[in-house]
Amino acid sequence: MSTRLGSVHDIPLGEGRTYAVAGEMVAVFRLRDGSVRAVSAVCPHKGGPLADGQIDAEVVICPLHLTAFDLTTGCARGDLPPVKVYPVTVDADDMLVIPSEVLL
């Protein structure tokens, strides 16, 4: 089973948006090459909203204190705990999809 979050076109290129899925907050980013990444929406440092951060092909930078997190591994570039990474894909209808089991 999997959960559809919405159309990938709801996220502008190079930006992120937050989705509430099964009681969890997930920040989904659409990279400039069109691929998507998803990590938990809350910065482990002081709760910064990661979907508001700036991204490149590798990292998202928390807007509050500028910690960078790797979008693929979730690891912080710094001595913070990692953020959770979700496997997210785009289906044939351009919908963002997260497999449900990872949300449990």
Added chain:
Amino acid sequence: MQSPRLVIIGNGMAGARTVEEILARDGDFAVTMFGDEPYGNYNRIMLSNVLAGVEDESGIFLNDLSWYADNGITLHTGTRITRIDRAAKVVYAEDGSATPYDKLIIATGSRAFVPPIPGIHRPGRGYHQGVFAFRTLDDTRAMIRYAREHERAVVIGGGLLGLEAARGLQNHLSHVTLVHAMGHLMNTQLDAEAGATLQRSVEKLGIEVVVGAQTTEILGKHSVTGVKLADGRTIGCDVVVVAAGIRANADVAQASGLPVERGIVVDDQMRVQGEADIYAVGECAQHRGETYGLVAPLWDQAKVLADHITGRDPHAAYHGSRVATKLKVAGVDVASMGLKEPESDDDETLTYAEPRKGVYKSVIIRDGRLVGATLVGDVRKVAFLMQAFDRGLALPEERAELMFDLGGPPAEVSPAEMPGDAQVCNCNGVSKGAICSTVQSGCKTVSGVMDKTRAGKGCGTCKPLVQRIVEWAAGGEVEEDPAASWYVPGVPMPKPELMRAIREHGLKSVSAVFATLVPGGKEDAKSKMGLASLLKMMWGGEYEDERDARFINDRVHANIQRDGTFSVVPQMKGGVTTPAQLKRIAEVAEKHAVPMVKLTGGQRIDLLGVPKEKLPQIWADLDMPSGWAYGKSFRTVKTCVGSEFCRFGVGDSTALGIALEERYQGIEGPGKMKLAVTGCPRNCAEAYVKDLGVVAIDGGKWEIYVGGAAGAHVRKGDLLATVDSADEVITLTGRFLQYYRENANWLERTYAWVPRVGIERLRKVVVDDADGIAADLDAAMAASVAAYRDPWRERAEPATPGQFRTSLPLVLLPQVPVR
């Protein structure tokens, strides 16, 4: 093949350091070291602390015995070398052993100089029982043991070591007198007045000081009872410590036929003159006529010697050291470098004395360069002075800045003197210790350390200090961070080159810059905002706006707060509002239950705690233009009431402030631009401490100050020009801001940029048009002004899908207090 045999005589600071340097260069030697002290290698400097009881003996060891074992070094402690056979290449020790060498390093240091004062020795017993030198750990131990059971001490010698001894002894007995033969304390480093200042401070600590006092005899037959001075006075005491200077330990060298003057004579490779395989390093060596009594030069020597002997750099050469000392002498800060007194009439000397506080400072300048400085009691400027002295930097025109901080980036503290737990980055709570351990774990670039620790990533004020600590912790092995000169970290070019390339290729969007100018086209999140600002400045209306290149503040035109909500600040030009506007703001705040309404430092009204999704609605309800409280941009013009109402006002500051704000609202820059206009020099709007401040003066004139700050830095602006009309103020303001926009580094505020460029140079460009670019600057600024659009208009039509959608599960965030 067997490794060449390297023998080192002397296991002190220079000897052990040289071996460390050799090991660091993978030198292939079979190393044998001899030390006549029964210990591994310790930090002799710390003996002062051991005597003063602030350091434990165990804390001063640099390399313990296991270090020698781990590195395959054969160490013979408690073994004195008595002779070198240069022909046979063998050293002989007191215990009769003979050790052959291929290369030999002599690092025997110095010993205390003990003047031949009658009574100081007892026939056949060495020193008189109560008489001590202060050089080794054993000396220190013996002194402590003996002093504890006695009451009064006399220290002979008022130099660095004597002062340290006197201070340390106070811990162990009740009365200490310092007897110094010269007219003032530390006479080799300090001039008479500095010496006198130091003396007063030392006396305040309870140490009695007698200067101009030649000791002629140590009194007492079985035990010491006092010292006798040349003028006939006697000072009663039961302990005497002699700290009258040092002499190079060169007996062995001399006895073995090596050239010895004041020390063992060496060349620029630290090779003993005329010898192919014998070197000398440290206090025992004499290089170009100089011997050194401090450790810094020894470190330089050790490096050269290691480079040379390992073949890493056979031509490495030591050129002597410029000795600058910074010490805490008996609890008093003292620093000195170069000359202590002027030498010729042309030498410019500045002195400042505040005797009550124990402060004395003097600097000596020759041909615009620092050639000497003495600081007693207040050494805050020492790091700057040492740099200026070492590197011959140009000195500030305002000479007083050599001695005092007159604003600007804060005084440089030396990393070495900071305690490990000192907080360096106050925003992210990063200590010096944390930075050092990151460096030790192998991260040796400034930016790498900043990434790992977050130090310097808050307000950024501490960045220079972070850099110095990294450099210090890496012991000069900082890896060159090429990015340091780049405008943004992800595009390998300094600003002028970057701007040229952008123009050449006609790059109008941030992604085009990455694609064209970065190898591999790699984008970099940290560079986007700086590039967006630069491109907008360069292309104005032609700039291709990509929303992801903007920081969140610039995407939603509001300032993100610690809980992820935003703040809304309506425009209020010159800080002037109307009752209708106030009412509207109040109604909107009430309607949307805004958690806090606050006046800002820039005379505006701040509605704090607004969720992102509510921004468009609030803007619509307010129906006022944006007050630009969020970007790296022109912010506000603060004004006072000026001639309109104030009884002192000589100029209409309010009207001029409004005019300035109307013209330059929202203009982007490398940093925030905060302005003020004040109606008379009473400065109620604080114009002297703004990026640009205007002050009305009598006669209808206006003064323009630039580069001021009253934020993380406090600095009074420099006077750029005095003009006759408000129009001229407006023009020069635009020209100055444009020149700043084009030339400052990303995030470099005017308070750093103006002193970097220099006010004279700015005046030439901006006021006198010496470069002939004034018209271009004016035109570029006019274009930016024309491209202005109120961002709050986006409320009606979001620029991107979900532009104002919340990113937050608000409940999880730190809750900001609601009043």
